[in-house]
Amino acid sequence: MNSFLAEAGIRMLRPSVVSDYVYRNQTRKFHQDIELMRHIAEQVIERRKASSSSRKDLVNAMLYEKDPVTDKALPHSSVIDNMITFLIAGQYVSICHAPRLRKVGHETTSGLLSFIIYCLIQNPAAIEKARDEIKSVLGNGAMTQNMASKLPYMMGIIRETLRLYPTAPGFTVQPRSTNPEDYPVHIGKEQYVVRQGEAISVQIATVHRDPTVYGDDAESFRPERMLDEEFKKLPKNSWKPFGNGARACIGRAFALQEAVITMALLVQNFDFELADPNYELNIRKTITIKPVGLQIRIKLRDGLTPATLQRRLLGGKALPSGSALTSPRGPKRSDSPMDSVDLRKLLICYGSNTGTCQTLAHVLSRDAAAHGFDPTILTMDKVQPHHILPSTPVIIITASYEGQPPDNASKLFKWLQALTESPFKGIYHAVYGCGNRDWAATFQRIPTLVDDAFIRCGSTPIVQRATSDVADGNVANEFDHWADEILWPALKKLYFPGVSEQSFDVSRSGIKIFQSPRTSDILPDGGVATVDDVRRLTSLGEPEKRQITIRLPSAMAYRAGDHIAVLPTNHHDTVKQVMNRFGMAHDTKIVTASDEERSVYTHLRDFVELNQAATDKNIRTIIASVPNSNEDDSRSISKGLTALQILQNLPTATLPFTDYLDMLPPMRPRRYSISSSPLADPTTCTLTYSVLEDTLTNPDGTTTTFHGTGSTYLAGLCRNDRLHISVQPSPMAFHLPEDPSVPIVMVCAGSGLAPFLGFVHERAQLRSSGAKLAPALLFIGCRHPDRDMLYSSQLQDLASSAGVKLFYAFSRAKSQSNGCKYVQDRLEKEKELVMDAVGLRDNRGKMYVCGGLRVLEGVSSVMKKAYVKLEGAGSVGVDEWWEAFRADGERFASEVFD
Numbered sequence: 029m030n031s032f033l034a035e036a037g038i039r040m041l042r043p044s045v046v047s048d049y050v051y052r053n054q055t056r057k058f059h060q061d062i063e064l065m066r067h068i069a070e071q072v073i074e075r076r077k078a079s080s081s082s083r084k085d086l087v088n089a090m091l092y093e094k095d096p097v098t099d100k101a102l103p104h105s106s107v108i109d110n111m112i113t114f115l116i117a118g119q120y121v122s123i124c125h126a127p128r129l130r131k132v133g134h135e136t137t138s139g140l141l142s143f144i145i146y147c148l149i150q151n152p153a154a155i156e157k158a159r160d161e162i163k164s165v166l167g168n169g170a171m172t173q174n175m176a177s178k179l180p181y182m183m184g185i186i187r188e189t190l191r192l193y194p195t196a197p198g199f200t201v202q203p204r205s206t207n208p209e210d211y212p213v214h215i216g217k218e219q220y221v222v223r224q225g226e227a228i229s230v231q232i233a234t235v236h237r238d239p240t241v242y243g244d245d246a247e248s249f250r251p252e253r254m255l256d257e258e259f260k261k262l263p264k265n266s267w268k269p270f271g272n273g274a275r276a277c278i279g280r281a282f283a284l285q286e287a288v289i290t291m292a293l294l295v296q297n298f299d300f301e302l303a304d305p306n307y308e309l310n311i312r313k314t315i316t317i318k319p320v321g322l323q324i325r326i327k328l329r330d331g332l333t334p335a336t337l338q339r340r341l342l343g344g345k346a347l348p349s350g351s352a353l354t355s356p357r358g359p360k361r362s363d364s365p366m367d368s369v370d371l372r373k374l375l376i377c378y379g380s381n382t383g384t385c386q387t388l389a390h391v392l393s394r395d396a397a398a399h400g401f402d403p404t405i406l407t408m409d410k411v412q413p414h415h416i417l418p419s420t421p422v423i424i425i426t427a428s429y430e431g432q433p434p435d436n437a438s439k440l441f442k443w444l445q446a447l448t449e450s451p452f453k454g455i456y457h458a459v460y461g462c463g464n465r466d467w468a469a470t471f472q473r474i475p476t477l478v479d480d481a482f483i484r485c486g487s488t489p490i491v492q493r494a495t496s497d498v499a500d501g502n503v504a505n506e507f508d509h510w511a512d513e514i515l516w517p518a519l520k521k522l523y524f525p526g527v528s529e530q531s532f533d534v535s536r537s538g539i540k541i542f543q544s545p546r547t548s549d550i551l552p553d554g555g556v557a558t559v560d561d562v563r564r565l566t567s568l569g570e571p572e573k574r575q576i577t578i579r580l581p582s583a584m585a586y587r588a589g590d591h592i593a594v595l596p597t598n599h600h601d602t603v604k605q606v607m608n609r610f611g612m613a614h615d616t617k618i619v620t621a622s623d624e625e626r627s628v629y630t631h632l633r634d635f636v637e638l639n640q641a642a643t644d645k646n647i648r649t650i651i652a653s654v655p656n657s658n659e660d661d662s663r664s665i666s667k668g669l670t671a672l673q674i675l676q677n678l679p680t681a682t683l684p685f686t687d688y689l690d691m692l693p694p695m696r697p698r699r700y701s702i703s704s705s706p707l708a709d710p711t712t713c714t715l716t717y718s719v720l721e722d723t724l725t726n727p728d729g730t731t732t733t734f735h736g737t738g739s740t741y742l743a744g745l746c747r748n749d750r751l752h753i754s755v756q757p758s759p760m761a762f763h764l765p766e767d768p769s770v771p772i773v774m775v776c777a778g779s780g781l782a783p784f785l786g787f788v789h790e791r792a793q794l795r796s797s798g799a800k801l802a803p804a805l806l807f808i809g810c811r812h813p814d815r816d817m818l819y820s821s822q823l824q825d826l827a828s829s830a831g832v833k834l835f836y837a838f839s840r841a842k843s844q845s846n847g848c849k850y851v852q853d854r855l856e857k858e859k860e861l862v863m864d865a866v867g868l869r870d871n872r873g874k875m876y877v878c879g880g881l882r883v884l885e886g887v888s889s890v891m892k893k894a895y896v897k898l899e900g901a902g903s904v905g906v907d908e909w910w911e912a913f914r915a916d917g918e919r920f921a922s923e924v925f926d
């Protein structure tokens with residue numbers, strides 16, 4: 029894409045014959061580049077078609093939707109062209125997820141963000157003003173979408189940057205007539221003559237610095253001139269960074285909102301400075317412009333750490349305790365049933381090309397029942413005369429496009445315009461218009477004409493026509509306000525004059541759904557994820573290892589090497605055993621210290637740890653409740669049993685249930701290493717884990733089996749089940765080295781393979797995108813190649829595409845792993861390779877260990893021996909060397925569990 033863009037920029041300046049005949053090589057490469065991008069787009073389409081996904085996204089819209097007017101689908105070649113356009117003009121998201129792919133992004137938004145940061149560093153006063161504004165809106169909290177519209181100064185900064193550095197710095201226009209008699213065309217007060225076939229190249233960067241519009245300081249960065257009021261006063265066409273006319277940038281609103289949100293978060297949380305204080309702005313021009321060689325240093329502000337920053341960024345996502353999920357804006361629950369009032373029909377129709385008005389129509393429809401209405405929602409063109417009845421108020425929500433109706437509103441519009449009589453007598457209607465003041469001459473033209481037509485035909489407006497300017501970025505809030513404060517009250521007054529608001533309930537049954545407070549209390553940064561896939565990885569009879577693939581909540585991002593915290597529940601059987609032991613009926617309830625009423629079953633399943641070993645104090649309390657017991661009896665109780673197990677062994681114990689509850693610690697999340705890479709799919713992650721099971725032999729010879737709460741919970745989940753999770757970033761050291769030329773050695777046993785699987789996936793992705801990576805060695809310990817070799821052949825293939833060499837140690841099939849029983853033995857066997865990669869002396873490579881303590885000890889002993897061999901027998905300081913090596917995050921990282 030980069031070389032294609034560079035050549036495209038140059039070709040614009042050359043006559044095409046010169047390109048074709050003189051610059052043949054460049055032309056051939058140019059067409060090869062286009063072919064490659066088309067080929068990639070084709071593959072994406074093929075994959076999407078094969079997946080038969082019903083996602084409501086752009087690719088599916090292009091593939092399957094039809095034009096409402098012509099009923100034609102987009103031709104295949106147009107789908108491909110649009111995909112390439114989006115690739116070029118697309119988002120910068122890949123940068124956030126994959127710092128190593130930074131060079132891949134050649135897009136307008138990333139260019140814009142770079143220029144904004146450059147301008148801010150040059151103008152400290154502007155950054156301070158922006159920070160004050162952000163503080164007054166966000167405080168120290170997280171950003172939400174609605175806040176973007178409350179940051180006018182930040183918007184001023186973005187507009188001003190786009191003025192000085194329009195990332196798409198020009199466009200070409202051409203007279204459109206096919207009639208030769210219309211030529212030549214004279215423009216600019218007859219000053220310029222344009223002949224047929226001639227084009228005019230509009231140099232936006234020059235237009236944007238016109239002193240007759242922007243004054244003597246047109247060359248200076250001054251966001252104040254771009255604040256809303258000033259901005260609206262600018263002469264037409266003096267600010268056009270998003271192009272012109274019907275084919276103006278489709279991503280305009282998206283790009284602006286994205287830039288405001290991103291910049292607000294960056295300015296709120298970081299200080300910036302130029303890496304090279306003497307840097308002078310150097311702009312690379314192709315079809316787009318970008319600063320070249322601009323490097324900045326950033327520092328977290330206000331004593332933030334990466335962890336506190338992450339918490340802040342995710343903050344506010346979890347619903348506060350007890351907040352209602354259904355119809356949050358509906359009236360309060362009432363005692364009188366909903367059925368006491370008949371629902372009245374309501375017609376909601378919309379005209380929309382890009383979905384804004386459609387969304388607003390659905391918002392209104394969703395809330396209608398709460399206000400006593402039974403809504404029908406239609407596009408304007410689907411409305412038939414018989415839909416418009418005196419008994420049914422009509423709400424119209426529409427946009428305008430170049431002064432014309434949206435595609436799915438043109439028929440109704442035409443019909444309304446042609447109506448001469450007054451067929452709408454007795455009808456009530458209301459119009460909500462979405463428009464953009466940038467189209468000053470035709471701003472709100474269609475909503476206005478539709479409203480006029482209804483009135484002319486005899487309809488009565490329920491409320492005055494309302495308007496929103498999408499350029500302000502506040503449509504959702506304005507619409508909410510209009511619906512809640514103006515439209516619904518007016519409709520109620522008209523149709524239910526005597527009925528109190530209380531009669532309209534949120535749901536017919538009066539049921540409300542609440543987010544459990546446990547998530548916000550125990551897993552404050554958490555969200556609800558969905559199980560995508562589950563599978564067992566080991567044979568029956570072997571210790572169980574499993575894989576679970578989770579679809580992440582939106583906005584939850586991770587890096588390979590990070591962990592997922594899962595909030596489990598106790599197993600149903602254990603909960604029932606507790607309830608049976610205490611003779612509790614299934615519907616028994618408790619009231620918590622915070623006055624919340626909940627069932628005992630829920631409390632035991634969700635809020636407390638049932639599988640924790642009883643403490644000595646717990647054991648003494650239980651023994652004390654046994655009639656005629658004495659302290660010594662506690663010695664007969666095995667250590668490690670849970671309070672429930674002890675109580676089951678002591679049927680005469682009379683421990684009160686409340687005392688039992690006091691023994692139970694609150695439920696805690698469990699952490700699991702992620703075994704996937706977001707580069708493969710940022711929306712899902714995979715966990716590879718062992719299902720924990722342990723057996724304890726009691727003093728009387730009987731045995732008791734324990735099941736790990738977290739892993740048993742995960743193992744019980746099925747596809748489409750929901751679970752509460754949060755991403756827990758690992759320490760910096762436990763990620764792949766930033767520098768791809770650093771060789772790595774990974775050592776693991778059992779499910780310690782998980783994070784390294786993530787690394788292998790990440791390396792495979794990086795390599796497939798052209799990155800050159802240093803070699804990697806992966807040492808894996810397990811029992812037997814036929815029984816618990818996780819992912820076996822699949823991993824071999826993946827490793828080879830990731831440039832990773834695999835070495836196994838099979839503890840129960842040594843002969844199949846070069847005589848090595850444990851993974852450390854295999855490490856020792858391959859020590860020449862390992863030392864070459866880790867480079868003990870030249871500080872080259874990095875080593876990772878993940879597994880039980882014994883694995884770490886084994887690795888430590890191999891490494892120390894290697895060091896002694898290198899330094900000569902009897903070398904002193906080997907322990908000090910090892911400690912220093914272990915502590916150096918650039919050289920070594922470990923995750924040890926037991």
Ligand SMILES: Cc1cc2nc3c(=O)[nH]c(=O)nc-3n(C[C@H](O)[C@H](O)[C@H](O)COP(=O)(O)O)c2cc1C
Pocket residue numbers: 273274275276379380381382383384385386426427428429430431432434462463464465467470471472473498
């Ligand atoms: C090519 C184009 C032309 C537009 N023309 C007008 C216009 O003439 N008058 C106006 O008020 N808004 C105009 N707008 C703004 C849209 O009406 C506005 O973005 C609206 O919210 C789109 O609604 P929709 O997403 O439901 O289609 C135009 C937008 C585009 C992209």
